[in-house]
Amino acid sequence: MRRLRDRRGLLPYALLAPGLLWLIIFFLIPLGYMLDVALQVGDLETGFERTFNLWVFPDSISQYSDQLLRSFLYAGIATVIALVVGFPLAYFIAFRGGRWRNALLLLVILPFFITYLVRTLSWQTILADDGLIVDSLKTVGILGDDGRLLATTSAVVAGITYNFLPFMVLPIYASLEQIDRRVLEAGSDLYGRRRDVVARVVVPMSMPGLVAGVLLTFIPAAGDFINAELLGTPRQFMIGNVIQSRFLEVSDYPTAAALSFILMAVILVMVAAYARMVGTEALTGVERQARH
Amino acid sequence: MVATGRRLLHHSLSAYAVLALGYLLAPIAIILLFSFNDPAGRFNFEWKSFTLDNWANAFEVSDLTDAFVTSLEVAVVATVISTILGTLMALALVRYEFRGRPPVNFFIFLPLATPEVVLGAALLSVFLSFSAATGFVTIVIAHVMFCVSFVVVTVRSRLIGFDRSLEEAAQDLGATGPQTFLRVTLPLIMPGVLAGGLLAFALSIDDYVITSFNSGSTVTYPLWIFGASQRGVPPQVNVLAAMIFLFTVAIMVFTVWQQRRAEKLAGALAE
Numbered sequence: 009m010r011r012l013r014d015r016r017g018l019l020p021y022a023l024l025a026p027g028l029l030w031l032i033i034f035f036l037i038p039l040g041y042m043l044d045v046a047l048q049v050g051d052l053e054t055g056f057e058r059t060f061n062l063w064v065f066p067d068s069i070s071q072y073s074d075q076l077l078r079s080f081l082y083a084g085i086a087t088v089i090a091l092v093v094g095f096p097l098a099y100f101i102a103f104r105g106g107r108w109r110n111a112l113l114l115l116v117i118l119p120f121f122i123t124y125l126v127r128t129l130s131w132q133t134i135l136a137d138d139g140l141i142v143d144s145l146k147t148v149g150i151l152g153d154d155g156r157l158l159a160t161t162s163a164v165v166a167g168i169t170y171n172f173l174p175f176m177v178l179p180i181y182a183s184l185e186q187i188d189r190r191v192l193e194a195g196s197d198l199y200g201r202r203r204d205v206v207a208r209v210v211v212p213m214s215m216p217g218l219v220a221g222v223l224l225t226f227i228p229a230a231g232d233f234i235n236a237e238l239l240g241t242p243r244q245f246m247i248g249n250v251i252q253s254r255f256l257e258v259s260d261y262p263t264a265a266a267l268s269f270i271l272m273a274v275i276l277v278m279v280a281a282y283a284r285m286v287g288t289e290a291l292t293g294v295e296r297q298a299r300h
Numbered sequence: 301m302v303a304t305g306r307r308l309l310h311h312s313l314s315a316y317a318v319l320a321l322g323y324l325l326a327p328i329a330i331i332l333l334f335s336f337n338d339p340a341g342r343f344n345f346e347w348k349s350f351t352l353d354n355w356a357n358a359f360e361v362s363d364l365t366d367a368f369v370t371s372l373e374v375a376v377v378a379t380v381i382s383t384i385l386g387t388l389m390a391l392a393l394v395r396y397e398f399r400g401r402p403p404v405n406f407f408i409f410l411p412l413a414t415p416e417v418v419l420g421a422a423l424l425s426v427f428l429s430f431s432a433a434t435g436f437v438t439i440v441i442a443h444v445m446f447c448v449s450f451v452v453v454t455v456r457s458r459l460i461g462f463d464r465s466l467e468e469a470a471q472d473l474g475a476t477g478p479q480t481f482l483r484v485t486l487p488l489i490m491p492g493v494l495a496g497g498l499l500a501f502a503l504s505i506d507d508y509v510i511t512s513f514n515s516g517s518t519v520t521y522p523l524w525i526f527g528a529s530q531r532g533v534p535p536q537v538n539v540l541a542a543m544i545f546l547f548t549v550a551i552m553v554f555t556v557w558q559q560r561r562a563e564k565l566a567g568a569l570a571e
Contacts, residue, residue, distance in 0.1 A: 020396035024404060027385035027448055034445040035411050038422035045425045093320050100317035114552060115321055121548040122328060124506050125525045126541040129533060130327040133334060133345045173324060202309070223413070231415025234508065238529060248417045248509075255421055255513065261428065268421040272414060279413065 039272075046265035056261065064266045072250050072267060079246040080274070082161075082236075083229035086168040087176075090225050093169070094176035095218075099210070101177075102184035116177050124171065128238050131167050132158060135239070164244045167235035175224035183217030184210070219286055227275055247271055328545070335538035342532025354535040358543070361536045367524035368540055374436065374520060375504040378443035383497040385444070386451025387489075390496075393452070394459040411449045419446055420513030427514065434516035442514045443504045450503060451496035458492025505544075 046064055050056035069076065101112045119127055134141060135157040145151035157163050187210065195209040196202070211218075233248030242249075247267060254264035334344055338351040359365045392398075393405065411419065423442050427434055466488065470480045486493075508522035515523060525537055 017398070020392040020398040023388040023392035023396075027389040027452070028404070028407075030385055030444060030448060031407065031411065034423060034426075034441055035419070036407075038426045041429050042418075042422040042425040045428065093323065096313060097317050097320040100313055104314065104317075110556065112321075116324060118328060118545075118549070119324055120502060120506075121545045122331060122541050123522055123525065123544070125508055125522050125529070126331060126537060127327050129525070129529055129537075130330045130334075133330050134327065136345050138346070170323065170327070173320075227413055227415060231417045231509075233417065248415070251417050251421055252512065255424060261425070264421060265425055268418045272418045275413070275415065 042265045042268060045261050046269055048262050050262075052259040061262070064262050065270065068263050068266045069270060071263075072247065075245055075247045075250050076267075076270070076274075078244070079230050079248065079271070080278075082165050082168060082244075082246060083226050083232075085165050086172065086229045087222055087226045089165070089169045090173050090176040091218075091222065094173055094221065095180055098177045098180035098184055098217075102181055102187075113178075113181065116174050116181075119170075119174060125234065125238075128167055128171065128234055131163070131170065131239055135163050135166075158239065159241045159244075161240070161244055163239040164235050167239045168229050168232055171232075171235065172225045172229055175228070176221040179220035179224065180214055180217040183214045187213050215286065219282075223279060223282070227279075230275060231271060331538050332542050332545075335535060335542045337535055337538075339535060342534075344533050344535045344538065354539045358536055358539045361534050363519070364521075364524055364528075364534070364536055364540070367519045368521045370436070370518060371505050371521035374439050374443060375501050377440050378447060378504045379497050379501040381440070382444045382447035382451050382500045383493060386448045386496055386500075387455050387493050389448070389452045390455035390459055390492075394456055394462075408449050408452050411446060412453070416446070416507075416509040420510040423510070424513040434514050435518045438514040438516065439511055439518060439520065442510050443507065446507070446510060447500035447503055450499050454496040454499055455489070455492045458495065459489060462488065502548075 044058070045056075047058065047060050047062070048056040049059045049061050097116070101109055101116070105112050133139065136142065137156050137158060142151060142155070142157055145157075146153065146155065151157075191209060191213070192205060195205040199205055199208060230246075231248050233246055233252055236244045236246045236249055248271075251264050251267050251271070254260040254267070334347070335354055336350050336352065337344055337347055338349045338353065340346065340348050389408065393401065393408075420442065423438075423445070424434070426432075427438060432438070467480050467484055470484045471477075475483065506522065507520075508526060511520055511523060512526070519527075521540070525533070528534070528537065
């Protein structure tokens with residue numbers, strides 16, 4: 009689409025200004041304040057003092073290394089499962105959905121119509137100690153007599169995967185849907201076997217959606233603490249749980265702010281590394297496709 | 301052999317897709333089912349017996365109803381503000397060539413790539429530094445902040461492919477700039493704006509994480525549920541969730557039906 013070069017030149021800035029200001033004041037500047045809070049020392053009673061205490065970063069990393077590692081481990085596992093579950097589902101909807109495609113897509117986003125917390129609470133019902141799943145697993149012998157699913161790592165990871173699965177399916181579907189059927193036919197003429205067509209044509213062409221899906225799943229999963237809180241125990245707590253309780257329960261603002269920074273920094277580094285790995289083209293490809 | 305293998309693969313993919321959809325939908329079925337449960341204790345986790353009482357007394361838990369109303373108020377205000385701000389930004393980004401467009405695009409993307417817990421904590425740092433009291437206003441500020449980028453992305457994707465010649469036609473016919481915007485541009489981009497607004501509303505009414513940092517003593521619907529998850533969840537939580545769910549599904553189905561009808565009508569006229 010052709011863009012106008014505005015005669016007065018100021019109109020685009022005027023349109024942007026209110027929204028940009030809101031984001032600068034309530035998103036960008038707060039990150040600076042958070043850094044400021046991280047570098048203070050003190051507690052709620054005696055007050056906080058600016059000491060530029062840079063030790064807060066290594067200190068909080070070593071103190072909460074378990075929770076940090078757990079966050080990225082759980083988020084990683086959840087992302088891989090979401091990919092394994094989500095890609096075939098997106099593929100099915102895109103290529104076999106036929107006239108039911110939109111209805112199937114609606115089913116994928118249905119969970120969004122129920123409050124996140126209520127959805128997660130319903131997993132407490134599903135995985136409950138005397139619930140259907142635990143009982144059947146005990147009958148089959150997979151779970152011991154005193155075995156349980158609730159309050160375990162599996163429950164937390166399953167909850168995270170569940171909550172972010174639609175974020176994996178939707179972008180993958182969006183890029184699969186744009187693949188021209190004729191390209192697939194050409195692919196089967198060339199390679200013959202469906203497996204080769206999927207590996208050499210479908211997967212590469214759905215790369216923008218795959219990349220977007222992985223990021224949209226991994227980032228919120230790494231910062232999540234609801235699933236660990238409702239489906240796990242303190243032994244499953246992630247960095248989000250620590251940040252929340254340090255900030256809101258024990259008023260240890262510097263540690264909480266430092267941990268938030270560390271979480272954000274690690275995610276940015278991982279996203280940058282990931283972008284290098286898959287090629288920035290795949291990252292910006294989403295944008296490029298949308299522009300056509 | 302090859303043919304059977306292929307058919308097997310064909311059916312196993314369908315079965316796999318059905319299982320995946322089951323994973324997504326099972327909790328919804330449980331939530332709807334348990335809205336009709338008559339729980340024995342404070343928690344609504346175990347099926348006892350069927351009752352319609354919860355639906356008849358849906359608004360009986362007054363704290364929950366208050367929190368729900370607060371959430372609706374927050375969502376309406378935050379949706380209106382973020383939809384206006386986001387639509388203006390999307391218009392600027394799609395329609396004009398100006399210096400600094402790439403960095404602005406990147407900056408708008410940043411909040412989407414930041415974990416919610418960081419967004420909430422950062423904003424709270426500001427309120428702490430100014431000793432500002434947190435409450436309704438700070439919740440709205442936070443919600444607008446995280447909704448704006450989503451609105452920009454949604455509206456932008458609908459603006460691409462917008463047919464400029466209609467505006468030019470309006471101006472050739474003597475319409476002024478504001479007239480063209482209100483009578484031609486706005487109606488045409490309305491579906492995108494509505495989609496952005498709906499998304500903002502859904503995000504706002506659902507948010508627990510960011511709100512928990514900036515709520516003060518104000519209690520929203522998700523905050524109330526979180527508190528209840530520690531001390532006992534009444535079945536009314538399921539009833540309200542089911543109400544929102546059915547309401548949204550009804551709207552979706554109605555919109556799709558309307559669209560189909562309009563398409564059919566257009567098709568009939570074209571013939």
